[in-house]
Amino acid sequence: MTGAISDLLLRQFSGFLSSRIGLHFPRERWPDMLRGLERAAPELGLAGAGACMQWLLASPRNRRQVEILASHLTVGETYFYREPAVFSALEDEVLPALIAARRAAGRLQLRIWSAGCCTGEEPYSVAVLLSRLIPDLEQWNITLLATDINPHFLAKAMRGDYREWSFRGAPAWFREGYFAPSGAGNYALAPQVRRLASFDYLNLVDDVYPALDNNTNAMDIVLCRNVLMYFEADAMRAVLDKFRRALTDDGWLVVSPTEANATMFSGFVPVSFRDAFLYRKGETPAALHPAMPAMQMMPAEAYALPAWARIAVPPAPTLADRDTQQAAAPAAATPLPRAQSTESVAACAETYRQALACYTQGDYAMAADVLAAAAPGDVPGLVLAARACANQGKLDEACRWCEAAVAADKFNPGLRYLLASVLAEQGQGAAAAAALKQALYLDQDFALAHFALGNLYRRLGQGATAARHFANARELLAAHPPGEPLPDAEGLTAGRLLDIIDSGESIS
Incomplete structure (x- = not known):
C-alpha cells in the first residue's frame, strides 16, 4: 500500500504526527498510518492518503485537522472496569487511604484526572467507585476531570448512554445498580453519578499543563491507560514529566500494564498490589504513605530527565x-x-x-x-x-x-x-x-x-x-x-x- 508514495513523504508525515500529536508510526506501522489517512481524507476534503499528507505538511494546521487525524489514527476501544485488578487496587487500597487522609485533615476534596478518556467508560467507572466509597459525597469537593483529543468521543461520553458491549468487563452489580435502560438496547448512567465527571478537550502533547487555567494541577490520581503506547519515546517522556508535575507530592499515576517501562518513569515509584501495580510520585520507597502497609515495593530505577515544560510566571522583581x-x-x-x-x-x-x-x-x-x-x-x-x-x-x-x-x-x-x-x-x-x-x-x-x-x-x-x-x-x-x-x-x-x-x- 506504500508503494505509490515515497519513503521521504512517509518519514516526513510520521515525524509530523510525532511532534504535533505524539503518535508513533515507525516504518513497520506505515500501512496502519495510510489506512487511517485514507479514512480521514474525505473528512478533510481531500482525495487519498498521499494528497492528505502533502496538504497537511504544506499548510498551517489547526485544531480540527488534528482532531480528525487523531480520530482515525487511534483506536477508541474501551469498556467499563477495563483491567479489573487496577480498579480493585483503587477501590480497596488507594482511594480509601486518600479519603481517610482527607477526612483526618478536615479537607473533603479529591482530584482525579482521566487523561485520554475516550468515550467515558474509565472516568465513569471511577465515579461509581467514589459513590460507593464516600457516603457523604455531596459534602465533598470532587474534581473528576476527563480529557481527550477526539471531540466525537467526548460528546458521546457526556451523554452517558452505552450499549451492552461497554459492560463486557464490568461486574453484574455495576450495570444493575447505576444504569437504567434507555431504549434500543442502551443503558443510561444515573444522573447523580454522571454529574461527577467533567469532560474537556486536551492535547497531551501540544497543550500546557499542569495549569490552573485547564484544571490540571494538584491531582491526587492521574489515569492514562492505553494512551502512552501511541507515543514515541520523547513524547512519552515529556508527557510523563508533565503528569509528575500535575500530581500532588503523594499522588498516583495509573497506566496500562503494557505501557509500564521502568526507564521512562523517573520521579515515580512502582507499587505492587495483588494483581496490578501503580506508580506513586516520589524518588524512593520512603515517600510512601504510612497508611498502606499491605503494599509490596518493587525496585525502582532512577533516570534523570531534563526539565521540559517551563510554566510562565511573572518576571523577577526589579x-x-x-x-x-x-x-x-x-x-x-x-x-x-x-x-x-x-x-x-x-x-x-x-x-x-x-x-x-x-x-x-x-x-x-x-x-x-x-x-x-x-x-x-x-x-x-x-x-x-x-x-x-x-x-x-x-x-x-x-x-x-x-x-x-x-x-x-x-x-x-x-x-x-x-x-x-x-x-x-x-x-x-x-x-x-x-x-x-x-x-x-x-x-x-x-x-x-x-x-x-x-x-x-x-x-x-x-x-x-x-x-x-x-x-x-x-x-x-x-x-x-x-x-x-x-x-x-x-x-x-x-x-x-x-x-x-x-x-x-x-x-x-
Whole structure:
C-alpha cells in the first residue's frame, strides 16, 4: 500500500504526527498510518492518503485537522472496569487511604484526572467507585476531570448512554445498580453519578499543563491507560514529566500494564498490589504513605530527565517594581510572616530566582517554602507563591497569597483572574464569578476572564449567558495573531484558546 508514495513523504508525515500529536508510526506501522489517512481524507476534503499528507505538511494546521487525524489514527476501544485488578487496587487500597487522609485533615476534596478518556467508560467507572466509597459525597469537593483529543468521543461520553458491549468487563452489580435502560438496547448512567465527571478537550502533547487555567494541577490520581503506547519515546517522556508535575507530592499515576517501562518513569515509584501495580510520585520507597502497609515495593530505577515544560510566571522583581509596590502579607486567621522592611531588593530578587528555579523543576513545595520564609511583599513573589501552593492542592494558602497580591495591586485584572481560578477550584463558583466580573470591570477586553465566566455559567446550566461570554472571548481573540501568548495564561496562545472554546461548544 506504500508503494505509490515515497519513503521521504512517509518519514516526513510520521515525524509530523510525532511532534504535533505524539503518535508513533515507525516504518513497520506505515500501512496502519495510510489506512487511517485514507479514512480521514474525505473528512478533510481531500482525495487519498498521499494528497492528505502533502496538504497537511504544506499548510498551517489547526485544531480540527488534528482532531480528525487523531480520530482515525487511534483506536477508541474501551469498556467499563477495563483491567479489573487496577480498579480493585483503587477501590480497596488507594482511594480509601486518600479519603481517610482527607477526612483526618478536615479537607473533603479529591482530584482525579482521566487523561485520554475516550468515550467515558474509565472516568465513569471511577465515579461509581467514589459513590460507593464516600457516603457523604455531596459534602465533598470532587474534581473528576476527563480529557481527550477526539471531540466525537467526548460528546458521546457526556451523554452517558452505552450499549451492552461497554459492560463486557464490568461486574453484574455495576450495570444493575447505576444504569437504567434507555431504549434500543442502551443503558443510561444515573444522573447523580454522571454529574461527577467533567469532560474537556486536551492535547497531551501540544497543550500546557499542569495549569490552573485547564484544571490540571494538584491531582491526587492521574489515569492514562492505553494512551502512552501511541507515543514515541520523547513524547512519552515529556508527557510523563508533565503528569509528575500535575500530581500532588503523594499522588498516583495509573497506566496500562503494557505501557509500564521502568526507564521512562523517573520521579515515580512502582507499587505492587495483588494483581496490578501503580506508580506513586516520589524518588524512593520512603515517600510512601504510612497508611498502606499491605503494599509490596518493587525496585525502582532512577533516570534523570531534563526539565521540559517551563510554566510562565511573572518576571523577577526589579528596583523599579519594588519602588512602586507596597508590601502586603496574606490576610488570614493565622497570618503569614511579613517581609522585613530592611530586606534589600537584591535579596528579594535572589529569593524569587531560587523559588522560580524550584517551580520550573516541578518542586512546588520547595518553591512555596522558599517564598514563605522570605514572606514576599511584591506582586511577582505573591503570584509565584499562589501558583506553587495551588499546584500542591493547598488551595486555602493559594487563596491567601492571591488576596495579598490583589491588595498589593488593586487595579490588576490578571490577579483577580488568578484568584477566581483558585476559588473555582475550591468549588466557590459564586465568589469566582464575582472576581471575574471585577477583572472585566478593570479590563472589559480580558478574553481569559470572559472564557472562564463562560465555563462557570455552562457548569451552572446557564447556557445563554455562557454563550455570550464565549462569543465575547472569541471576538477579542480574533484580533490577536494565533501564535501570540496571552497574558496571565501560563503560555496559552490566542489561537489555542480559540480552539478550546470551539471544542467545548462542540461537545456541550
